[in-house]
Amino acid sequence: MSDAPILVPGTGSAGPGLTSREIRLAVRPQGEPGPENFELVGTTAPAPGPGQVLVRNTWMSVDPYMRGRMDDRESYIPPFRVGAALDGGAVGEVVASEAPSVPVGATVSHFLGWREYAVLDAAAATVVDTAVAPAEAYLGVLGIPGLTAYVALTDTAPVRPGDVVFVSAAAGAVGSLAGQFARRLGAARVIGSAGGPEKAKRLVEEFGYDAGLDYRADAIGAQLAAAAPDGIDVYLDNVGTDHLEAALAALHVGGRVALVGAISVYNATAPVPGPTNLMLALTKRLSLRGMLVTDHLDRFAEYLPLAAGWLADGTLRTATTVREGIEAAPGAFLEMLRGGNVGKMLVRLADEAR
Numbered sequence: 313m314s315d316a317p318i319l320v321p322g323t324g325s326a327g328p329g330l331t332s333r334e335i336r337l338a339v340r341p342q343g344e345p346g347p348e349n350f351e352l353v354g355t356t357a358p359a360p361g362p363g364q365v366l367v368r369n370t371w372m373s374v375d376p377y378m379r380g381r382m383d384d385r386e387s388y389i390p391p392f393r394v395g396a397a398l399d400g401g402a403v404g405e406v407v408a409s410e411a412p413s414v415p416v417g418a419t420v421s422h423f424l425g426w427r428e429y430a431v432l433d434a435a436a437a438t439v440v441d442t443a444v445a446p447a448e449a450y451l452g453v454l455g456i457p458g459l460t461a462y463v464a465l466t467d468t469a470p471v472r473p474g475d476v477v478f479v480s481a482a483a484g485a486v487g488s489l490a491g492q493f494a495r496r497l498g499a500a501r502v503i504g505s506a507g508g509p510e511k512a513k514r515l516v517e518e519f520g521y522d523a524g525l526d527y528r529a530d531a532i533g534a535q536l537a538a539a540a541p542d543g544i545d546v547y548l549d550n551v552g553t554d555h556l557e558a559a560l561a562a563l564h565v566g567g568r569v570a571l572v573g574a575i576s577v578y579n580a581t582a583p584v585p586g587p588t589n590l591m592l593a594l595t596k597r598l599s600l601r602g603m604l605v606t607d608h609l610d611r612f613a614e615y616l617p618l619a620a621g622w623l624a625d626g627t628l629r630t631a632t633t634v635r636e637g638i639e640a641a642p643g644a645f646l647e648m649l650r651g652g653n654v655g656k657m658l659v660r661l662a663d664e665a666r
Contacts, residue, residue, distance in 0.1 A: 330357035330366075330407075333638050334397040334427035341382055344579040345649075349382065350642040353397075357429035359408065365420070365434050366408035370662045372425035373401035373451040374645040375485070379578040388604055398426040401455060403440065403447045405664065414439060419664075421450045428638055428661055444620050447664060452656035453630045454619055457485035460572060460605045461548075462615050465493050468603040469546050469570035473498030476540050478559055480504075481550035481575060482521060483511040485656040488631055490548050492520040499546075503539045505532060505555060507651045514654060518629050533558035543567075551576050557587035560598070569600040578649070631655025 331354070338351040360366045378400055381392045392398050402425030406418045411434030414420060420437040424430035440450045452458065464486075465471045477494040481487045482504025491502045504515045505525040515524030523539040525532065536544075536558045545567055547559035552574030559569065577584045593600055622628035633653035635644040641659045648657040 330429055332357040332427060332429040335638065335641050336397050337382060337392045337394050340384060340394060341579075343581045345379065345382060345646060347642055347646070352639055358431050360410045360431050363411050363434055364409075364431055365406045365411055365414050365437055367402075367404040367420060367422065367424075367430045367432065367437065368407045368662060369402045369404035369425060369428055369430055370660070370664050371403045371448045371451060372641065372659045372661060373455075374641065374648050374657050374659065375400060375456075376573055376575045376578060376649065378645065379649060388606075399423055400425040401451050402426075402430065402661075403450055404430070404661075406437075409434075419447050421455065426638075426641060442664075445623055448632065448658055448660075449623070449630070451658060452485055452632060453489060453623065453628065454616060456605055457656060458489055458619055459608065459612060459615050460603075461486045461490040461493055462619075463605065463608045463611055464548050464570040464572055464603055465490060465497060465546070467608070467611075468572075468601050469548065469568035469599070471497040471499050471546050474500045475545035476501045476503070476543065477546045477548070478503045478505075478536060478540065478544045478562065479521075479548045479550070480555040480559075481573070482506050482515050482519070482524070483654050484550065485653075486572065487548070487550060488519045488655045489628070491515065492628060494546070495520050501540065503536065503544070505535075505551075511654060514631075518631065520629070527555070531558075533561060536562050546570075548572060549574070553577060553584065553587075557589055560587055560589050560592045560596075563592070563596060563598055565596045567596060567598050569598060571600060571602040575649070633657045635659050637661065 336351050336353050341349045384391050403421045406416050409416050414434040418439050419442050421440050422437045471494050477499045479487050479490045483506040494502045501522050503523045504521040505527045506512050507528050509526050512524035512526040515521040525535040532554050543564045544562045547569045549571050550573040553576045631654045644659050
């Protein structure tokens with residue numbers, strides 16, 4: 313089955329006459345989502361009102377947390393509405409402005425992705441400097457994924473000199489940066505897990521890991537025990553389930569865990585049992601701490617100059633997986649959930665200049 317959404321007509325809103333398309337949630341998924349859960353709707357871009365800007369989106373992000381928003385349940389962020397456009401991180405060019413603080417021609421990041429044109433309050437748009445890095449970098453290394461990895465390892469489960477660090481989903485948007493940050497923070501050994509031998513190889517060759525574990529090849533607990541026979545000090549968890557259980561077994565007394573994600577259970581239709589060895593958190597006096605990056609947005613002021621400097625001197629390696637066109641967004645999202653990306657999964661909606 314194709315991952316392309318269904319195209320349906322839409323009347324849109326009266327505006328400057330710009331044709332636009334957007335991806336809407338057609339029906340809530342039960343278990344793993346598919347193309348039938350999305351629809352591609354033609355519409356018309358509205359004109360910005362006072363204090364607003366109209367943005368031609370050039371790049372948009374798809375992220376694991378969006379799967380939870382497809383379910384109708386209370387969480388830390390409201391669910392998507394059936395029949396309405398989805399939203400998420402995007403960058404683009406301001407093409408009309410009724411706000412002096414954000415002029416026409418500015419490149420901005422904002423949260424109204426999944427559409428080709430977006431109207432939003434100027435206060436919800438952040439002007440970004442494309443002389444520092446390409447616009448799309450503000451959805452990855454200079455955006456939420458980069459800040460997540462940085463805060464997780466400096467605050468939530470801080471890395472100390474000499475630590476052994478384990479990161480799951482290490483070839484993803486957060487994990488591909490986390491290994492490099494752990495090394496900068498003084499880790500003596502950094503171990504990552506990923507799906508497939510090619511990804512595991514890239515962890516070592518590109519992203520600063522000492523060992524790359526292919527969780528599809530063998531039980532992750534046995535692989536982690538072999539890669540860290542003397543145990544680990546810090547675990548950054550993007551997966552949950554068997555990876556968290558393996559980390560609990562390997563952690564030293566006083567070890568630290570940053571609970572950042574649990575992608576292995578996002579499509580579950582029934583409660584998922586927790587680790588069978590959770591008692592180790594007590595006997596080892598472990599610290600297991602959940603993290604929402606939205607609680608730490610103030611840390612961008614600290615993080616961005618550091619990351620921009622590392623990018624400029626070539627010591628921070630990044631990767632992206634890119635799909636083309638708004639119609640490719642649902643497929644990119646599904647591919648990302650299945651582990652089909654290395655680094656940040658992005659959808660290019662338009663060229664930066666035309």
